[in-house]
Amino acid sequence: MNNALLLKLHRWTTLVFALPLIAIIFTGLILSVEPILQSRGLPAGMVDADRIVGLLQRYDPAGKARGFAINASGRQMRLMGVNAPTIDLATGEAATASDPVGDVLLWARRTHEHLLGYDWLVIGSTIAMVVIMIIGILMGLPRLRNSLAGWHKGAAWFTLPLLLLSPITGLFMAFGLTLSGPPPAATRAPLPLADAVRTIAQSHDVAHLSMIANRGGRMMARLYEGGELRAYSFTADGVTPLARNWPRLLHEGNWSALISGLLNVIVSVVLFGLLITGLLLWSRRKLRRRPQATTTANGTAATGAA
Template identity: 80%
Template sequence: MNNVLLLKLHRWTSLVFALPLLAIIVTGLILSVEPMLQGRGLPAGTLDAARLTGLIERYDPQGQARGLAINATGQQMRLLGVNAPPIDLATGEAAAASDATGDLLLWARRTHERLLGYEWLVIASTIAMTVLMTIGVLMGLPRLRNSLAGWHKGAAWFTLPLLLLSPLTALCMAFGLTFSSGPPPARMTIKLTDAVQQIAQSHDVSHLTMIANRGGRMMARIYEDGELRAYTFTPDGVTALPRNWPRLLHEGNWSTWLSGTLNVITSVVLIVLLITGVWLWTRRKLRRRPPSARSAGPVVAAPLS
């Protein structure tokens, strides 16, 4: 295919999706640090099964909560599906102040997954990002020069595997591809307090991030050896779910610090590529002289009288 045509397609796809892509990449950068923050877990002695079940029964005496979410950075817990305040895990009382870090991460996740409330816009923008990278590959190896355009092309090529992995894993998540084999474990309905007691028998709840109903299945997510593992509750007890590799790779939850750092690098490079790409186009447009100026002949100064 003609490189001129590919360049135009690359340029106009970037311009059309520039704003949604910028929002998705920036929120992705914020979420990249979440595994590094959450993976550390709560301070030793902050939480155990008895304390956790006691807090659930205190703030949800009717047992109506659909789950819980724990933010290790702010040491707070939220009960899902009930009108209960955020709980300060250090004191056991209602949190006196909001958790700024947790609120930022929550906003970033909602925006990243449903931009302006539209999931289709995120999927369309992710497909556009994949198209942009594919066009870049089809245009062939760049000539590296010490210029803005040269650095733009060089950064894209030297980090291409990381860049491609981000939208491809996102699309796998959007279309439900997990690449896991075998039938899922049997489903079982279980009370939230019973789920806490069961997971605590074999796991350290200070590294627990969530227990909630997902797709009709009660699930728990807990950090173990730097990886965020998913478990479900069956008649046989707590059972590990098959690894969802696209999710692990995309969220950077397979090795906290290493995977989180790689995601930060990927997000920064994507932001730089998007901004420099738009700036290169803008600079080129500003440098062009209008057609009337190019077609007009030389200007002759009138003689002074």
């Protein structure tokens, strides 16, 4: 295919989706640090099964909550599905101060996944990102030069596998593709939250617990083990690890928190840099054309007058 046509498609696809891509990439950069922060867990001795169960009984005496999530960096616990305050795990009382880091991460996740409620725009922009990369590949290997265009092309080609992996795994998540098959059928009624906490505490450190919640009629737990965020289901035999959802692990950087988190930071920075430099290259091209067009118009007018 003609490289000039490919370049035009590359530019215009970027221009059309520039604003949503800026939002998605920027929030992705923020979320890249979440595994690094959360995988460290809570300080030793801050929580155990009895303490978590006690907090559940205190703030959800009717047992209506469908789950809870623990924010290790902010040392807070939030109940799901009930009108209960955020709990300060250090004191056991309702949190009186907001957690700025947690608030930013929550905002970033909602924006990254839903973009002000326009989920279709997130999916469309992610597909556009893949298309932009494929067009860049079809244009062939670049000549690397010490210029803005040279750095733009070099950064894209040297990090290409990681760049492609990010939007592709995001699309897998959006369409529910896990590469691990469906989870095993539930063999028992969902455990009450308190019983689920006691059960998982028998074999795991609850200081690294991320959440326990009822998902689709199945009680599930997610916790960090060796830097990886693992998922477990509750069975008659206790807790059973679920098959790894590799698209999610790779996209969120939860397969090895420190390494994968840093890789996601690098990918986000490169993607943001490529988008900005691409827009700068386009604007430079437009600004160069305007004086030429003005000069040509003036010359034509002068000739006509003569």
